[in-house]
Amino acid sequence: MTGTAIISALAIWGAGWFINARLAKSAAANTRLVKLLVPAIFGLTLLIMWELLVRLLEISPIILPPPTMIAERFANETPTLRADFQQTIIKGAMTGYVVGMFAAFAIAVLADRSDFLTRGILPVGGFMAALPIVGIAPIFVRWLGSDWESKAAVVAVMVFFPILVNTVAGLRDTTAMQRDLMRTYGAGYWPTLFKLRLPAAMPFIFNGLKIATTLALIGAIVAEFFGSPTVGMGFRISTSVGQLALDMVWAEIVVAALAGSAFYGLMAWIEGRVTFWHPSQRK
Amino acid sequence: MKSLLPILTVVGAIILFWIVSVVPMNMHLTADLAQRQDIAVTPDTPVARQEYSGIGLALRNPQLFGMTYTLDRPRLPSPHQVAVEMWNTIVMQNITSRRSLVYHGWVTLSATLLGFAIGTGLGILLAVGIVYNRAMDMSVMPWAIASQTIPILALAPMIIVMLGAIGIQGLFPKAVISAYLSFFPVVVGMVKGLRSPDGMQLDLLRTYYASPAQGFWKLRLPASVPYLFASLKIGISASLVGAIVAELPTGARAGFGARMLVGDQYGQPLVTWAALFAAALTAAALVGFFSLAERWTLRRMGMHAV
Numbered sequence: 001m002t003g004t005a006i007i008s009a010l011a012i013w014g015a016g017w018f019i020n021a022r023l024a025k026s027a028a029a030n031t032r033l034v035k036l037l038v039p040a041i042f043g044l045t046l047l048i049m050w051e052l053l054v055r056l057l058e059i060s061p062i063i064l065p066p067p068t069m070i071a072e073r074f075a076n077e078t079p080t081l082r083a084d085f086q087q088t089i090i091k092g093a094m095t096g097y098v099v100g101m102f103a104a105f106a107i108a109v110l111a112d113r114s115d116f117l118t119r120g121i122l123p124v125g126g127f128m129a130a131l132p133i134v135g136i137a138p139i140f141v142r143w144l145g146s147d148w149e150s151k152a153a154v155v156a157v158m159v160f161f162p163i164l165v166n167t168v169a170g171l172r173d174t175t176a177m178q179r180d181l182m183r184t185y186g187a188g189y190w191p192t193l194f195k196l197r198l199p200a201a202m203p204f205i206f207n208g209l210k211i212a213t214t215l216a217l218i219g220a221i222v223a224e225f226f227g228s229p230t231v232g233m234g235f236r237i238s239t240s241v242g243q244l245a246l247d248m249v250w251a252e253i254v255v256a257a258l259a260g261s262a263f264y265g266l267m268a269w270i271e272g273r274v275t276f277w278h279p280s281q282r283k
Numbered sequence: 284m285k286s287l288l289p290i291l292t293v294v295g296a297i298i299l300f301w302i303v304s305v306v307p308m309n310m311h312l313t314a315d316l317a318q319r320q321d322i323a324v325t326p327d328t329p330v331a332r333q334e335y336s337g338i339g340l341a342l343r344n345p346q347l348f349g350m351t352y353t354l355d356r357p358r359l360p361s362p363h364q365v366a367v368e369m370w371n372t373i374v375m376q377n378i379t380s381r382r383s384l385v386y387h388g389w390v391t392l393s394a395t396l397l398g399f400a401i402g403t404g405l406g407i408l409l410a411v412g413i414v415y416n417r418a419m420d421m422s423v424m425p426w427a428i429a430s431q432t433i434p435i436l437a438l439a440p441m442i443i444v445m446l447g448a449i450g451i452q453g454l455f456p457k458a459v460i461s462a463y464l465s466f467f468p469v470v471v472g473m474v475k476g477l478r479s480p481d482g483m484q485l486d487l488l489r490t491y492y493a494s495p496a497q498g499f500w501k502l503r504l505p506a507s508v509p510y511l512f513a514s515l516k517i518g519i520s521a522s523l524v525g526a527i528v529a530e531l532p533t534g535a536r537a538g539f540g541a542r543m544l545v546g547d548q549y550g551q552p553l554v555t556w557a558a559l560f561a562a563a564l565t566a567a568a569l570v571g572f573f574s575l576a577e578r579w580t581l582r583r584m585g586m587h588a589v
Contacts, residue, residue, distance in 0.1 A: 025417065038421040041422070117292075120293035124290055124297075130516070132523055132563065135563075139555060139559070221436065225528075226544075237441070260432045
């Protein structure tokens, strides 16, 4: 039984790999279709192997539920998953993200008025961004209660530093020539900021915003490990792990993955719209 | 050196903000305590005090300012309380004691380092594969990039349980999460680095009649070093966060994450704060170590250290 399982899994792997190798070497390798098809086949091979190995080796679903079981759970528990999604992503992560973003912009523009402050904030902010900020979660849950407000606060602090550092760095990214040009036009501080420096900073700002998307979800989910009402993705993950209902945990992870990719994709899409002029956006 | 003064100013401003915040944050607790010690408080019932914000109450009771800094279980401890707690748990304790933060730090750090070593090793291997095999590049790279957008830490509790179910406990499950978190930054960075030599340099090697192996060891690998260090600095802090988070939902008994949880559950904020700062110091030390190593290596290699 074990032998057949391993041989059939290897056969599927080989078949998928063979198709991909052929596709990658074929003349059509640079078309859009093939570029999407190859990772899709790779992902599909992994899923089929997962399913096959779990079924044939009779691995207990407590250790690793097969993908079909997870999909079934996903379909059956949609209302619960939707409620968790709203609690954690919409209320916790999104609110915190927006608050942290505007706070970071405000501080960055303030700090930008003085070269002294800019030179202080860049290293300190970069340093803070590397620290395990998610550890503040228990403190904020204690201060602000266990509902989504505390999660939003954790998220706001977590996304603050990457956005701040990138915005401050971006605001410095104009050449003396460009600034002189604005001065010869008679533009004051604010017109220069809005017409030259903010647009020039946009690639940096979006870099920070994209990094912050993942941090926002992590902060909202991890903060729920420290206390939450009986709804939310972090709550569901920790309680389902306790009940060994791993198919539910996987279903939540699928939601987290979809939400994370969609959130990142949204920021990347807006970035493309806003910084269409930047060399990195050229096709 | 030119930025030393600005940095100190910013750090000073943050600490000042912290010190000022202690008073309103702890005012309600302090007022309750003061009343029990027969110190006059306006207004004089807890219910009436709930009507006021922390700032409002503080302005009415300036005589209590000093007390807000010395509470046993403050809502916001003052910097010196955290410093004293850290001194007591790091320096004054035997490092094998369960009350020592060095002991807990080592539990977290060993998982971090083991996971980081595994993740970096596998990441570099996969990156080499991606650079040299087009099929691998096309199938794996999109997933590696997409994985950056997913809150991978949500996986942590499950990995612990999965490995626990097949009898693996303790250090290794945490290391797996750390490895996973450092793996992808290293893959993405190394692929970029190994591809950084431009066509001109590759052509030059071809005119020297260099074998592919020589091309790898003499050109691609050295060229990837700055990218590798950038990834290592991201990876090591991600590893530490992974090890800490891995300790949270599973009731680990030792480690920074366990300390944060214990302090939270038993209402000992100083324990949580000390663990938080110790974790931050550890992260800072690790990132600082890699920055130094980066500077030293790049200088030895004749590149400009940034």
